[in-house]
Amino acid sequence: ELKVEQNPLFLSMQEGKNYTIYCNYSTTSDRLYWYRQDPGKSLESLFVLLSNGAVKQEGRLMASLDTKARLSTLHITAAVHDLSATYFCAVEGNAGNMLTFGGGTRLMVKP
Amino acid sequence: EPEVTQTPSHQVTQMGQEVILRCVPISNHLYFYWYRQILGQKVEFLVSFYNNEISEKSEIFDDQFSVERPDGSNFTLKIRSTKLEDSAMYFCASSERRYGYTFGSGTRLTVV
Numbered sequence: 633e634l635k636v637e638q639n640p641l642f643l644s645m646q647e648g649k650n651y652t653i654y655c656n657y658s659t660t661s662d663r664l665y666w667y668r669q670d671p672g673k674s675l676e677s678l679f680v681l682l683s684n685g686a687v688k689q690e691g692r693l694m695a696s697l698d699t700k701a702r703l704s705t706l707h708i709t710a711a712v713h714d715l716s717a718t719y720f721c722a723v724e725g726n727a728g729n730m731l732t733f734g735g736g737t738r739l740m741v742k743p
Numbered sequence: 744e745p746e747v748t749q750t751p752s753h754q755v756t757q758m759g760q761e762v763i764l765r766c767v768p769i770s771n772h773l774y775f776y777w778y779r780q781i782l783g784q785k786v787e788f789l790v791s792f793y794n795n796e797i798s799e800k801s802e803i804f805d806d807q808f809s810v811e812r813p814d815g816s817n818f819t820l821k822i823r824s825t826k827l828e829d830s831a832m833y834f835c836a837s838s839e840r841r842y843g844y845t846f847g848s849g850t851r852l853t854v855v
Contacts, residue, residue, distance in 0.1 A: 663842055665844070667846075672851075673848070673849075674834065674846050674847060674848045674849050675786065675834065675846040677844070677845070677846075680842065680843060682842070720785070720786060722786070724842060729774065729791045729793070729798055729799050730776070730788045730791055730799050730801075731778075731786075731788060731844065732788065733785045733786040733787070734785065735784075735785045736785055
């Protein structure tokens with residue numbers, strides 16, 4: 633059974649600081665997704681990582697995937713208040729067709 | 744940008760009643776999914792649907808649940824006899840291939 637663990641579960645940081653969210657998963661997979669969720673809202677796709685060594689960047693967020701270590705990271709550079717949200721990683725099993733989500737990281741960026 | 748549409752946005756139902764949650768996936772997508780998220784918890788897979796049949800389902804998706812694509816555009820999730828623990832946000836998603844999921848805005852189901 634595929635298990636996905638994120639840490640930290642909660643992150644409070646000051647504006648301007650850098651931090652990394654980690655996503656570990658238990659079985660082989662080549663596809664990993666990062667989503668953002670604002671309170672009471674849907675899941676907004678941030679990144680799709682499709683191969684080992686994939687790195688994608690959008691604004692202050694950068695995601696990477698190491699399939700050998702079964703690890704993805706979401707790095708936040710010079711955080712701003714607007715990044716406050718819950719961030720989920722999700723892993724697609726090798727059979728495809730379904731996502732297993734991590735528990736989420738609730739990020740609060742203080743002005 | 745194309746989007747997945749879900750209705751209603753919020754449904755309140757009595758325990759034991761049947762509910763149908765509706766979704767209109769993106770028109771050229773072939774794969775359809777339902778996920779749920781109990782308040783404050785992680786998102787859980789329920790079921791995937793392709794070529795007019797279920798392709799995967801989780802342990803949560805028991806006999807109380809069913810899915811249907813009744814008319815080639817809608818994709819529905821039916822819960823036959825709702826329980827209190829069915830209260831959650833239900834997300835529909837679709838994808839053109841077997842990756843690249845677009846999620847709808849969700850239906851908040853409250854069972855009282």
